[in-house]
Amino acid sequence: MNFKLKDIVPQLITVLAVVLVFGFFTYNAQINMENRGIDFGYGFLSQESSFDVQFSLIEYDGSHSYFRAYLVGLLNTILVSVIGIIIATILGVIVGIARLSPNYLINKFAAFYVEFFRNIPLLLQIFFWYFAALRALPLPQDAEAMFGVFFLTIKGLYVPAFIWQNFNIFFYSIIAAIIAIIVIRAHAKKVQENQGKQIPVFLISLGLIFILPFLSFLIGGVRLSFEVPVLKQLATTSFIYEGGVSLPPELIALTLSLSLYTATFIAECVRAGIQGVGKGQKEAAASIGLTPNQVLKLVIMPQALRIIIPPTTNQYLNLTKNSSLAAAIAYPDLVLVFAGTALMQTGKAIEIVSITMFTYLTLSISISILMNWYNKKIAIQEK
Amino acid sequence: MSNINFLKPDRTNLNTFLYLGSFLFFISILDVFLNSFFRLNLTGFLPNFLSFLLPLIFGFIGLYFIRIEYSGIKNLDLLNKHINTNNFNAVLSLLIIFIIIKSLPPILSWFVIDASFAGDTKDVCTGSGACWTYIKVWMRRFMYGMYPNAEQWRINLSFVALVLLGSVGYFATDKFKKYLTLYYVVIYPLIAFLFIFFFISGGPVFFDFSYGIIAAILSIIIGFLIPSKFKFYYFLIVPLALYVILKYFLFFEEYIELGKLDGLNWVETGAWGGLSLTFIISFFCLIFCFPIGMAFALGRRSEFPLIRYISVGFIEFWRGVPLITVLFMSAVMFPMFLPEDFFIDKLVRAIIAISLFEAAYVAEVIRGGLQALPRGQYEAAKSLGMGYWKMHIFVILPQALKLVIPGIANTFLALVKDTPLIFVVGLLEIVGMLNLAKTNPKWLGFAMEGYVFAAIIFWIICYAMSKYSYNLEQKYKTDR
Numbered sequence: 001m002n003f004k005l006k007d008i009v010p011q012l013i014t015v016l017a018v019v020l021v022f023g024f025f026t027y028n029a030q031i032n033m034e035n036r037g038i039d040f041g042y043g044f045l046s047q048e049s050s051f052d053v054q055f056s057l058i059e060y061d062g063s064h065s066y067f068r069a070y071l072v073g074l075l076n077t078i079l080v081s082v083i084g085i086i087i088a089t090i091l092g093v094i095v096g097i098a099r100l101s102p103n104y105l106i107n108k109f110a111a112f113y114v115e116f117f118r119n120i121p122l123l124l125q126i127f128f129w130y131f132a133a134l135r136a137l138p139l140p141q142d143a144e145a146m147f148g149v150f151f152l153t154i155k156g157l158y159v160p161a162f163i164w165q166n167f168n169i170f171f172y173s174i175i176a177a178i179i180a181i182i183v184i185r186a187h188a189k190k191v192q193e194n195q196g197k198q199i200p201v202f203l204i205s206l207g208l209i210f211i212l213p214f215l216s217f218l219i220g221g222v223r224l225s226f227e228v229p230v231l232k233q234l235a236t237t238s239f240i241y242e243g244g245v246s247l248p249p250e251l252i253a254l255t256l257s258l259s260l261y262t263a264t265f266i267a268e269c270v271r272a273g274i275q276g277v278g279k280g281q282k283e284a285a286a287s288i289g290l291t292p293n294q295v296l297k298l299v300i301m302p303q304a305l306r307i308i309i310p311p312t313t314n315q316y317l318n319l320t321k322n323s324s325l326a327a328a329i330a331y332p333d334l335v336l337v338f339a340g341t342a343l344m345q346t347g348k349a350i351e352i353v354s355i356t357m358f359t360y361l362t363l364s365i366s367i368s369i370l371m372n373w374y375n376k377k378i379a380i381q382e383k
Numbered sequence: 384m385s386n387i388n389f390l391k392p393d394r395t396n397l398n399t400f401l402y403l404g405s406f407l408f409f410i411s412i413l414d415v416f417l418n419s420f421f422r423l424n425l426t427g428f429l430p431n432f433l434s435f436l437l438p439l440i441f442g443f444i445g446l447y448f449i450r451i452e453y454s455g456i457k458n459l460d461l462l463n464k465h466i467n468t469n470n471f472n473a474v475l476s477l478l479i480i481f482i483i484i485k486s487l488p489p490i491l492s493w494f495v496i497d498a499s500f501a502g503d504t505k506d507v508c509t510g511s512g513a514c515w516t517y518i519k520v521w522m523r524r525f526m527y528g529m530y531p532n533a534e535q536w537r538i539n540l541s542f543v544a545l546v547l548l549g550s551v552g553y554f555a556t557d558k559f560k561k562y563l564t565l566y567y568v569v570i571y572p573l574i575a576f577l578f579i580f581f582f583i584s585g586g587p588v589f590f591d592f593s594y595g596i597i598a599a600i601l602s603i604i605i606g607f608l609i610p611s612k613f614k615f616y617y618f619l620i621v622p623l624a625l626y627v628i629l630k631y632f633l634f635f636e637e638y639i640e641l642g643k644l645d646g647l648n649w650v651e652t653g654a655w656g657g658l659s660l661t662f663i664i665s666f667f668c669l670i671f672c673f674p675i676g677m678a679f680a681l682g683r684r685s686e687f688p689l690i691r692y693i694s695v696g697f698i699e700f701w702r703g704v705p706l707i708t709v710l711f712m713s714a715v716m717f718p719m720f721l722p723e724d725f726f727i728d729k730l731v732r733a734i735i736a737i738s739l740f741e742a743a744y745v746a747e748v749i750r751g752g753l754q755a756l757p758r759g760q761y762e763a764a765k766s767l768g769m770g771y772w773k774m775h776i777f778v779i780l781p782q783a784l785k786l787v788i789p790g791i792a793n794t795f796l797a798l799v800k801d802t803p804l805i806f807v808v809g810l811l812e813i814v815g816m817l818n819l820a821k822t823n824p825k826w827l828g829f830a831m832e833g834y835v836f837a838a839i840i841f842w843i844i845c846y847a848m849s850k851y852s853y854n855l856e857q858k859y860k861t862d863r
Contacts, residue, residue, distance in 0.1 A: 007687065010690065011687045011688075014689060014690050014693060015693070024720075026720075028719070028720050028721055028722050028723075029720050031722075031723070032718075032719050032720075032723060035723065102465075102472075103465065103466055103468065104466055105465075105466050105475070105476045105479045105480070106472070106475055106479065109479050116842070118845075119800075119841065119842045119845035119846050119849070120800075120838045120841050120842055121799075121801070121802075121803050121814070122800065123804060123814060124814050124834060124837055124838055125838075127814065127818065127830075127834055128831075128835075128838065131818075131821065131830045131834070132830040132831040132834050136831075321704070321705035322705065324707045324708060325705075325707060325804075327707060327807075328806070335707055335711070343715065349715040349716045350716055350719060353708065353712050353715065354716075356708050356711075357704045357708050357712070360703060361700065364702070364703040365699070365703060
């Protein structure tokens with residue numbers, strides 16, 4: 001053992017400082033809680049919450065526990081993040097490609113979109129959509145139907161509900177189709193490597209994914225009907241829609257602003273990725289006789305994705321974290337339900353804030369682990 | 384096949400196609416234009432559906448006709464190259480032109496033509512356009528929050544003074560250039576702090592915390608004079624000692640109202656607000672988060688494992704949680720961690736929270752720059768006999784920071800855009816003031832104007848910042 005004092009001292013001092021700071025905080029917290037008569041513990045999670053939540057994916061009312069309230073908030077956060085990520089990705093990819101278009105108008109239009117939405121604080125955008133834009137929508141009784149079934153009103157968007165019979169058979173048919181596609185892809189790859197023959201995998205997959213569920217309708221007894229929302233009068237001036245699924249305006253404002261805002265960043269990632277692939281790569285691929293589609297699929301995209309994915313992952317993480325701004329417009333997400341209402345009722349500041357932070361930490365770390373794994377998988381295998 | 388050939392534009396029938404195509408294109412634009420600006424429908428006699436699509440069809444055929452390669456006419460070739468390369472692009476171009484023409488009149492009329500500017504009551508806003516009177520009446524609140532009207536010159540004066548002092552760098556002669564870093568890193572923040580402390584607040588705002596800042600800044604200034612061999616130990620001991628001396632020996636309890644200036648009324652931080660608060664918070668967070676972030680970036684690349692783990696833990700923790708929960712923590716959880724008689728103003732708490740949060744992002748950006756430097760730079764510096772601090776200050780950091788200017792600018796932009804979140808701790812900057820104003824019973828129903836106003840202000844600030852960072856990046860770009 002060859003300890004050098006110079007190596008040990010700085011580390012020891014740093015650790016000591018950290019321990020001292022934490023110790024100071026814990027000591028104070030203990031004294032403060034003793035003085036105020038609060039006891040530390042997570043037992044409150046199983047107590048009856050006795051508050052209601054406006055919008056919930058799982059069954060919930062005041063008689064459920066605080067833990068259930070936590071789940072409601074978490075699910076709402078995940079819902080908004082997933083919808084936001086899907087829309088932002090689609091929009092971002094389109095805008096990113098549009099920014100590289102040789103067409104001057106499209107190019108400038110995309111640039112305008114990016115510069116416009118990127119430079120305005122997200123919170124302001126959420127407020128704008130929620131308090132200004134969506135408030136200008138018609139009342140339920142005045143709303144006009146879009147395509148006869150959607151109703152966009154000041155109280156939210158009403159869409160028809162799907163009512164399934166024998167849903168599990170339909171579900172299994174889709175699973176079967178996916179498994180079949182994976183097998184066929186593997187087989188096609190083998191055939192191409194051994195014999196050089198190409199099997200039209202894409203067409204077969206497309207056929208499978210339509211035909212198998214279709215068969216389930218014909219043979220499996222799956223039935224699908226729509227429940228269209230119907231206007232109902234409560235009082236002389238008060239109307240609501242009954243039936244169907246109602247999406248609250250908070251959810252619409254939040255997903256709209258989150259995806260419009262994040263799409264600008266994703267667009268920049270996509271643009272940087274495609275520009276990052278050298279011009280020589282395209283020319284080399286074209287010169288060995290690949291068709292433009294093949295060039296894009298086999299040469300450009302695999303290389304561009306490598307540049308695009310890490311920053312895009314960051315944007316997904318940002319979107320998930322930004323969804324906590326929901327609290328500002330009273331969309332019942334994790335922060336509002338748990339760190340807001342539940343905290344007010346129980347006064348367990350340390351426990352609740354730490355659980356909330358830990359949840360977000362887990363969400364972000366799991367997304368980044370997943371993406372790191374994917375990133376490693378597609379990275380260049382240097383020999 | 385002959386009639387297809389006839390329909391395919393080429394140079395032989397150049398003029399015919401050119402006139403025909405331009406005419407059709409012009410007609411389609413004219414139709415949309417009249418429709419949009421004068422509510423005149425040229426094609427009203429046709430069925431609804433056809434009348435709606437006709438401009439698109441005409442424009443498409445027109446663009447198809449004028450798509451002649453190497454026509455020899457310069458403008459036509461430019462047009463073809465930029466908006467009319469193929470059918471798909473032509474349709475997209477037409478759609479964008481139509482959208483612009485269609486959306487101009489409503490936007491113009493809302494912003495200018497139908498808008499009301501005069502007067503100072505709600506009654507003048509009867510038109511269908513924006514009510515800029517509302518902004519005019521509430522302007523002071525949006526700019527200064529609840530800061531008393533009679534005292535607002537203090538904020539103006541401080542900001543003008545700080546801008547002037549901040550622009551010193553442009554006028555410095557070569558002789559003083561070498562002191563600029565010291566000036567911007569230490570002296571200027573100190574002056575800014577004193578301005579806010581004495582002038583804008585004018586009262587006992589910061590209490591205990593102020594001693595800490597003064598101690599830290601004094602120790603940094605003295606630190607420049609200490610031989611680098613002892614620097615590490617010096618920075619561990621002296622700030623703490625200074626703090627204790629300042630607090631318990633120099634300024635006794637009766638001097639605790641350090642910030643009191645004769646003749647100035649104390650304005651508590653709860654009354655600060657509006658755009659000026661956005662600037663104050665952004666400014667201080669920017670100043671604090673940069674050195675903290677730099678320290679953690681160096682810590683993450685340190686050769687001592689314990690320091691590395693602590694840095695990684697710090698960075699990943701702050702990057703993993705949303706800012707709103709951090710502010711929640713500073714509002715409800717942080718007071719529990721402090722001794723009972725220890726009071727920290729909520730503005731200061733918000734600034735600490737945002738600084739720590741953004742510091743983690745700055746740390747990651749700087750780490751990127753450090754990693755991008757070739758090993759040779761480190762080895763060359765070491766072989767010249769430089770120690771850790773000398774190597775980093777004179778060789779590594781100047782190069783690494785140059786590399787990450789865009790990343791740091793993005794982080795600062797994010798910081799400015801995050802300031803509205805301080806509504807969580809009960810401070811109202813411009814967006815918060817808007818939400819307050821819009822619930823005033825005398826001025827209901829002008830949410831749109833307020834948000835558009837704030838959006839324009841933020842857009843200008845952020846766009847200017849991003850352009851400035853681009854210029855900096857170009858200026859410091861060195862070929863390696």
